[in-house]
Amino acid sequence: MKQFVLLFIWLAALLIAWRSGAWSPSDSDSSESAEMSTHDRMFHMHRPLHDGGKVGMSGQYHLELVSHADGNHRLWISNAFRQEMDPAGFSGTLTVQTSAGSAVPVHFNRVGRTKELTANTERLQGQTWLVVDGSLGNGTRFQNMKFFWDYDADSGLLVPSLGLDTMVPLPVDNTPTAARVSLGKDLFFDQLLSTDGSTSCASCHRPEYAFAEPDTVSHGVGGRPGKRNTPSVLNTAYYPVLLWDGRHTSLESQALAPLLHPDEMANEDEASLVERLEQKYGQRTQDTMGEPLSITSIAKALACYQRTLFSGDSDFDRFEAGQREAIGEAARRGRTLFFGSTGCGNCHVPPLFTDFEFHNLGAGWRGTGDDDLGRFVVTGEQHDIGAFRTPSLRDVARTAPYMHDGSIGTLREVVEFYNRGGKANENRDGLIASLGLSSAEIDDLVAFLKTLNGRENASSQWSAPAEANGGSDL
Ligand code: HEC
Ligand code: HEC
Structure with a gap:
């Protein structure tokens, strides 16, 4: 099936290239491209041709950008067949964007008579978006093409999955490589x-x-x-x-x-x-x-x-990104309840489904004097007794049992607990009160919570290393 889709895309690209006359003999003089087999063309359309390259497309054209921490950026343009083109007609800029804002755009210049363009910026520090704007002589425009610079272009580290914030906060003294x-x-x-x-x-x-x-x-x-x-x-x-x-x-x-x-x-x-x-x-x-x-x-x-362990691209994220069929009807009703009348979304705020605040729901509270005092241990404030940080609900269907003490076994029981208004105690949060949900509504909320399971991120950082040690070295 996948092969057919790729074949179709390839044939479509072939047709477009042929009709626009871009596949002219003068483009095929690049020896690197000429060596590419049909297989390569079909299956690796976005494969970089240069070490650490990142590829973006506009129409049938590819831009490939290689950036280095010292602020040197190299750019190549290739056609639908990844044949690198003479960049004489290209005029464009590169803008470095960080969480602090955007730097002044710098122009790309051609390197002698080669097919390479370069631009130089300030040193790259922290996470950065590299934005290319430009146009080819033939009217093709590259607008706002964003490339994420993540310290280590080859390994694709720190590339958050769909639904997560693209900027990952990092300490200055511990750069991931x-x-x-x-x-x-x-x-x-x-x-x-x-x-x-x-x-x-x-x-x-x-x-x-x-x-x-x-x-x-x-x-x-x-x-x-x-x-x-x-x-x-x-x-x-x-x-x-x-x-x-x-x-x-x-x-x-x-x-x-x-x-x-x-x-x-x-x-x-x-x-x-x-x-x-x-x-x-x-x-x-x-x-x-x-x-x-x-x-x-x-x-x-x-x-x-x-910091490389991301979990996003859940059915919920796909739904929010416009794939309406990504979640079923029960989950959609649950979603409305979650962000509406139940108030769940006031504390479990997307994208991570937490407000990073501390609340007392009374979970596991016995009032016998040996309870876990929660946030109080850190602040010494009376009102923090029995308050705990709102947990993220991402992947929550995989992390039973629930609450700080694991005292609730299933998601349905968690929602039933909220429906009763948690457990009454002196410090119970003002946002927690009985909800009067029907059994069907409880099911809907549970169905919604189950849409928050992420998909493993591309770099597969989740799996144990091959030679994970079982203590045998001792
Ligand atoms: C006042 C803020 C607040 C509201 C409103 C709220 N929660 Fe929570 N939620 C929390 C806190 C705090 C915890 C952890 C409490 C503890 O461990 O004692 C929690 C725990 C959970 C857990 C267990 C997660 C885990 O990993 O253990 C689930 C599931 C959950 N909430 C779902 C919901 C749903 C569904 C609603 C709406 C019916 C909701 N929450 C409303 C703050 C809130
Ligand atoms: C014996 C089981 C156990 C081991 C071993 C363990 N953890 Fe944990 N980890 C926990 C528990 C329990 C908590 C929550 C403790 C608390 O909140 O007081 C936790 C919390 C965390 C958190 C915070 C997560 C959050 O939601 O805030 C991180 C990060 C973490 N552990 C990393 C590690 C690392 C790294 C190691 C190895 C050096 C490790 N843990 C070893 C049980 C364990």
Whole structure:
């Protein structure tokens, strides 16, 4: 089926090229293009011809841009068959856009009599959109063609999936590179990080459960139970506050906690951890992170990896992007309830379905004095007793059980809990009150929640590394 679609597209491109006379003999003098087989033409229309190239199309023409951190940009134009063309007729500019705004556009200039055009900008820092505007002598226009510059054009890191914010906040002192991400990934799945070789980050944050886990509360080294349910680490690149009580504000600082926590990886101190990892990761960390192996450099690498774990492109995102049939009727009714009368969307705000605020619903509250005090532990404010950070609802159908203590087993039970108005207690949030939903409406809300499962992102960062270690190195 896919082949037929591609064949059709190829034939259509052939027809257009032939009719507009673009396939003239003078275009076919590029030896690189001439060597392309029919197969290449059919199946790799958007494949870059240059290392690290990003390809965009306007009509039958392709633009290929290669950008470097030092601000040097190279551009080529090719026709429907990816034959690079003489760029004499091209006039265009490049604009660097960051979250701080747009720089002044710079012009592309031809390099001698070659087919290459160049432009020079300021050094590229942080995430950046590179916007090309221009036109060919024949009237073809390239308008506002946006290319995402993500530090490492080859690996396609940090390219958020559909529905997520395209700008990922990054710390200035921990730039993700392919090598750092790969080191972080190996560490994330390595049980050598725990004292007895039993527990990796992935033991609790399990890829098959959207990086959460099915246990009520987590269990660390020696099966010791923690107090809270394991949240997903997907999309945490965007989180301004981490953990159920918002104790941490960066992935770099958060990663230190499980490494040293007695109920998690139980390392007594940094020295013993570094000693255990030195042989396997010492040199690699020095080479990759530019600093010696330490709890800080480990945490930085882990953060780089976690920043590549996106989850978007859900049925909900496709629906919002205009594919009306992406979600069924029950889910559509549920969507209306969610963003309307029930008020769910006031706290679970898209795109991540959280407001990153702390609310008390009374979930798991017993009032017996040994309750988890939640946000109060961080602020000491009376009104924060029993308040927890609104969790993201992305992939929520994969992350049962629910709430900070895993006390609710299914999505239907969660909605029933809201329908009752949560659990009454002194600090219950003003937005929580009984809803009077019918059983059918509850089903509709559940159907909506199930549309939030993401699809694995293209770089397949979710799967364990091939040689994931089972503690056998010990
Ligand atoms: C024993 C199980 C366990 C292990 C091992 C573990 N975690 Fe967690 N993780 C949890 C639990 C439970 C929480 C929530 C704790 C809280 O809110 O107090 C959490 C929270 C997080 C969060 C915050 C997510 C959010 O929604 O704010 C991140 C990020 C994270 N862990 C990363 C890691 C990394 C990196 C490692 C390995 C170094 C790791 N975890 C090891 C159980 C575990
Ligand atoms: C006042 C803000 C607020 C409103 C309104 C709200 N939620 Fe929540 N939601 C939260 C908080 C906070 C939690 C976590 C509470 C805890 O663990 O104690 C939560 C937890 C959840 C969870 C469990 C997620 C997980 O990973 O454990 C689901 C599912 C959920 N809410 C769905 C809904 C639905 C559906 C509605 C509307 C009927 C709704 N929420 C309304 C704040 C809110």
